[in-house]
Amino acid sequence: xxxIPGPPHQADSGRDAIAAAGGLHTYQLHLxxxxxxVVRFQLxxxxxxxSVADPVLLEATAAVNERPDKxxxxxxxxxxxxxxxxxxxxxxxxxxxxxxSVLAGRPSHEAHFPEFAALATDLADRWAARATGxxxxxxxxxxxxxxxxxxxxxxxGGIDDPxxxxxxxxxxxxxxxGRADAHGDGQARAGRELAYLREVVDGVLATGGSDLxxxxxxxxxxxxxxxxxxxxxMMAAHHTTGVAVSWTLHLLTRHPEEAARVVEELDxxxxxxxxxxxxxxxxxxxxxxxxxxxxxxxxxxxxxARETTEDLTLGAYHIPAGTTxxxxxxxxxxxxxxxxxxxxxVPDRFTxxxxxxxxxxxxxxxxxxxxxxxGAGLAMVEAELVLAVLLKRFRFEPVADHPVVPVERxxxxxxxxxxxxxxxxxxxxxxxx
Numbered sequence: 001x002x003x004i005p006g007p008p009h010q011a012d013s014g015r016d017a018i019a020a021a022g023g024l025h026t027y028q029l030h031l032x033x034x035x036x037x038v039v040r041f042q043l044x045x046x047x048x049x050x051s052v053a054d055p056v057l058l059e060a061t062a063a064v065n066e067r068p069d070k071x072x073x074x075x076x077x078x079x080x081x082x083x084x085x086x087x088x089x090x091x092x093x094x095x096x097x098x099x100x101s102v103l104a105g106r107p108s109h110e111a112h113f114p115e116f117a118a119l120a121t122d123l124a125d126r127w128a129a130r131a132t133g134x135x136x137x138x139x140x141x142x143x144x145x146x147x148x149x150x151x152x153x154x155x156x157g158g159i160d161d162p163x164x165x166x167x168x169x170x171x172x173x174x175x176x177x178g179r180a181d182a183h184g185d186g187q188a189r190a191g192r193e194l195a196y197l198r199e200v201v202d203g204v205l206a207t208g209g210s211d212l213x214x215x216x217x218x219x220x221x222x223x224x225x226x227x228x229x230x231x232x233x234m235m236a237a238h239h240t241t242g243v244a245v246s247w248t249l250h251l252l253t254r255h256p257e258e259a260a261r262v263v264e265e266l267d268x269x270x271x272x273x274x275x276x277x278x279x280x281x282x283x284x285x286x287x288x289x290x291x292x293x294x295x296x297x298x299x300x301x302x303x304x305a306r307e308t309t310e311d312l313t314l315g316a317y318h319i320p321a322g323t324t325x326x327x328x329x330x331x332x333x334x335x336x337x338x339x340x341x342x343x344x345x346v347p348d349r350f351t352x353x354x355x356x357x358x359x360x361x362x363x364x365x366x367x368x369x370x371x372x373x374x375g376a377g378l379a380m381v382e383a384e385l386v387l388a389v390l391l392k393r394f395r396f397e398p399v400a401d402h403p404v405v406p407v408e409r410x411x412x413x414x415x416x417x418x419x420x421x422x423x424x425x426x427x428x429x430x431x432x433x
Contacts, residue, residue: 001318004050005029014042023408024071028053028328037335038317045070049324050317053224055338056315061325062361062369065089065305068324071305074176075232080195081224084232092371092413095229098219099374102212109381111368112153113278114380119148120389121275128393128421134417135399138249139416142386149382150237156210156231156270159200168193169235200283204264206259210307233375239411240300241379244365245386248294250404250418251345253396258347262286263425266392274390281381284388289347291383297328297345299410304367320336329364330412338362396424 010017011297013059014027021027028051037054038287046068052058072085087095102108123145127136144162151159152183159165160295171323175190205213213231249392252259265286276284304327312319319325332343338358339349348354366376373379390396398404407415 001313002316003041003218004038004317007035008014010042013044015044022303025328025330025408025412028303028326029331029334031330032064032328032335037337038046038314043070043324044127045073046324047322048320049326050319051326051328051331052314053328053335054244055332055335055359055364056316058327058332058364059359060312060314061306061308061327064325065092065370066307066309067371068305068307071303071324071326074173075280077176078172078197078231078235079228081222081228084225084228091372094219095216095225096370098215098221099199099212100235101230102215103375103378107378108211109279109378113381113385115152117275117389118151119145119152123390124274124393128424130272134420135419135421137248138420139243139414139417141242142245143238143431145386146241146245146382147234147238149233149241153202153378154210154212154233154237155204156213157204157207159204165197165200165211165234167196167240169239169308170409171199173235196229197231197234201227201234205230214300229324235410236373237375237379239409240373240385241382243411243413244291244379245265245390246382246414247298248291248383249390249396250289250398250421251294251297252391252413253398253420255345258290258345259391262290262387263391266388270388270392271305274389274392274415276385277412278381280388281384283314284384286347287384287387287391288380289350291380291387292350292363292365292433293345296339296349296363297343298406299333299365300414301365301367301373301413302408303328303332304364304371306369306371307399318401329367332362332364335362393425395423395425398421 007317017025018024021030031041031051032421037052038057040049040050041051043049062297066089071081072335075085087101123141147162147165148158151157171193172190175186182219193375216229227278252262260352264266264328265284269283308319308321308323308325310321336342366373399421402419403414403416406412
């Protein structure tokens with residue numbers, strides 16, 4: 001067996017190197033560029049960490065169902081009944097079954113689709129009604145929309161102030177991720193916002209009528225774990241979907257030829273209708289391919305992690321039990337062995353023919369194995385619908401001199417949001433976006 005390559009030992013367990021790179025996901029990119037598809041590195045709080053960016057080698061880890069504590073400890077303050085991200089496998093399995101029973105059902109997606117379409121159309125109406133014609137902040141507004149959708153879908157109703165909820169999640173995560181003052185005023189503000197989020201969840205739970213809550217109760221979850229689960233779903237669902245749509249619009253505005261192909265498809269399928277039906281989504285392959293390619297280049301969740309419970313062999317490397325295995329989604333998606341010209345925006349990578357040529361784990365925006373995202377199918381339905389409504393209605397133009405810089409939050413966020421100017425599309429000009 002070969003020794004796993006990696007950087008020299010560092011006295012600070014790699015803290016300065018991670019900080020200098022701008023976060024763990026960017027650090028992993030640098031490591032794989034320098035050392036190859038399997039890299040040994042130091043991570044504060046772990047004994048051994050190995051990052052794997054080769055989709056074929058990831059096959060050997062797909063069944064692992066334990067997570068290490070350290071990479072997810074920033075989420076612990078949000079949970080009162082144990083950090084949901086690091087629950088032992090025997091506790092995680094019934095929770096996953098309950099979540100999948102609600103979030104993964106296509107009939108349920110179709111039943112809620114008209115409600116989703118109404119919420120997306122409402123946002124488009126509000127954008128169109130802005131008298132000043134000023135730019136919109138895509139990530140903030142689309143995260144708010146995604147929050148409304150998940151509350152209606154899984155929690156039985158809406159919330160009074162979704163904008164405040166979005167801001168509260170950002171404050172809490174920024175402080176607990178260590179990117180803001182974690183002491184004094186910063187810590188106090190994060191505590192207040194977390195208390196506010198829990199009050200919101202309690203209000204949603206009090207309304208009753210939620211399929212998700214019923215499934216969790218049926219699975220014998222405690223009241224505290226039910227509340228923790230609802231809070232985490234609200235956080236994860238609104239961040240990931242809103243961010244994915246934002247990055248897709250960002251890329252389409254910079255590739256007008258691809259945008260024109262998507263809009264032409266929308267005009268052909270929808271005609272004069274402002275929103276698709278659930279059945280229409282299958283008739284919008286160019287839209288789906290653009291979304292998938294955007295999530296390849298900007299995966300909403302930048303990494304996953306597992307902890308081995310037994311020895312593994314990854315190619316020429318021996319991985320002992322107790323090793324933290326990292327799934328660097330960004331590095332996997334940019335691996336030049338499987339993606340030609342990996343930094344280019346090429347939606348045609350996701351034709352059926354092209355997808356069949358790649359290993360199944362070459363594209364993993366929602367993770368893999370028994371800890372993959374339970375809401376992946378729902379997220380795709382929501383994102384495709386929102387993109388269809390917005391691209392049918394508006395032309396998007398980036399705000400000049402506004403930097404768009406990806407940074408690590410809970411998701412791969414743009415540091416100062418993604419700002420766009422909008423104008424109404426002329427239906428007589430097909431293909432223009």
